Amino acid sequence: MRSTAPDSRAERVTRICLIHAVGHETAALLLEKSTAVDAIEALRKRAAHGGTSQQTYTSIINHRDFILNGAEAEGARFLLPGDAEWPEALNALDPTTPLGLLVRGKPSLAEATARSVAITGTNAPTQYGTDVAETLAYELADMTYSVITALISCGISHAALLSAAHGGTAQAVPVAVCSAGLHTGRGAREQSDHIVAEGGLVVSMYAQGVPTSITRQQQRQELMAHLSLGTVIVEDCAVNKRAAAAEAAGRPVFAVPGPIDSPQSNAVNRLIRDRRAYAITEARDIDQVLTHLREDSDTASQPTAGPATRTGDV
Template sequence: MTTGTGQEERLARAALTRVFEPGDERGGRWLREFGAVGLLARLTSRDDERDQLTGAGEQRLGGYRRRAAAVAPERDLSVVTALGGRFVCPGDREWPSQLDDLGAAGPIGLWVRGRPDLRIWSLRSVAVVGARACTPYGAHMAASLGAGLAERGWVVTSGAAFGVDGSAHRGALAAGGATVAVLACGVDVAYPPGHAELIGRIAEQGLVIGELPPGDHPTRSRFVLRNRVIAALTRGTVVVEAQYRSGSLATARGAQRLGRFTMGVPGPATSGLSAGVHELLRGEGVLVTDADEVVELVGDIGDLAPLRRGPVLPRDLLDPVSARVLDALPARGAADGRAIALQAGLTADEVLGRLYELHSLGFVERHGDVWRPAARATP
């Protein structure tokens, strides 16, 4: 078991993951005020101690108390242990401290499947998220980014959903790299069911994590709230295809609020699936097209993407004076040395020497006393 948190505190936090929904700031404030053990005691105690829990109406507080009365944290911990997993709490050596940036909305704890150390992996992690109903282009770009980041020693984090998420995970796995799936359900629940095999592979080769206890199923709100963990856990978020209303954009905006890097992969201007990404890029998002450009942004000083330029032509290798003489030749027809010198603004002798040099390189042809560009010369 992960060390750093006492057993009583661990049991209380495990129990509270069944009481409060992810991101419940009211519960987060109470947790800070009373501690996990104290908060659980107040939720399950007599009325005079319950009155210390301010800021919630009777109906809401009654819901918390009914949930608290039904918790069985020992059973949940046994379930996750049987899966080869664990429950990681703030204060544990494995706890990623960057999650504390979420403040009162931070996770009570994280249920984890997989052998690697979550804190270590999170130090070099990038989120790759995007549309579920992505295009073949989006799937290709997500897989390429996942593989490229993994090959460069970065952990690819996503939500295990259909579309971009799944492609990013598969790209990382295919490269033999590291990937983390952040679920909006219990880590023993394969959702979506069509990704059961993929989630199993991630648990074997990487990490599957979530805030919800074993057996819990996802809801619409839990998907939205899951995104804040993806944003906080990683150094930056890359969005590959997203419409204007997209959970992926919520992840990117959450990353921006937390001071993380936000990036987007451009697509066709006519594609509705790229419209949200383009809106992100019009703001504070940074345009990226491959893993090198992502690493240049989120990595250490010196992790620079290779210089991008078109093909180098033979003419590009000429010195400035020779290029000036070549430019002075007429596009059609021929000219003698004096006319070329006048056009180039050089002496006749200097131009003549350059012309013979250009002739030897195949750029010009000589016909008696006149010169013309060689018909086969590369422009």
């Protein structure tokens, strides 16, 4: 497991450029046995023979200073596993742990996500879904939970993000996670500026200019699941991927029940029926479940003279 972050700026610059040029999975393979600087040197030697290596090396060299200098000019920083600000929960993603994260905003990412809940759902909600997302986000922020959502210009995530940014306390930090490069996509720059101005954070696994994709959207969901203590789903026709990401991270799934004749609520209602999610109607429901699970975990970690027994459910 990667635990020590390279200290040199050269290593950070080279790592983000390597990710930009070949993607996280290929970069991870290259970095298993060497630093990013050494990996680039190996590519340089192979580049003399032309082909793909030459194209990759040229791309990295051409973008090396541009990518990180541009990020720093925007007030972003590039975090690596092992940094003090790196959330330890992300190490559970190993061997698919992100090789680095671009983060914009003043708060510490580790501190902001230590007590956090992710809110997700459809991009085409009903008014009911929008109202519920806004209310839950505001209530959670008021209870000092940071709210983690996708950075998107519409839907449940957008409603929750804006509500969390406008409410809550100094301890509750709105965190927007991108499925593309920082400021890449419709309205991304304006949303990012607004969240940062409200004391929040914007997070991306990708360099500026990298577009979104179905794969990157799923990676974003997995990142959100691991960063948070649990995931709330409000109206969604494709709940399985969102629920599965939380389940894979060992986090509880919360679902907001909706009208039985609403297409946006049918799949969410089934999650509750199949006991894959806790039915919740307010933020206090979420807090009670998380408190109970934490107490159970604390009890289980304590040495006992005999077998422990559980006396009740939430």
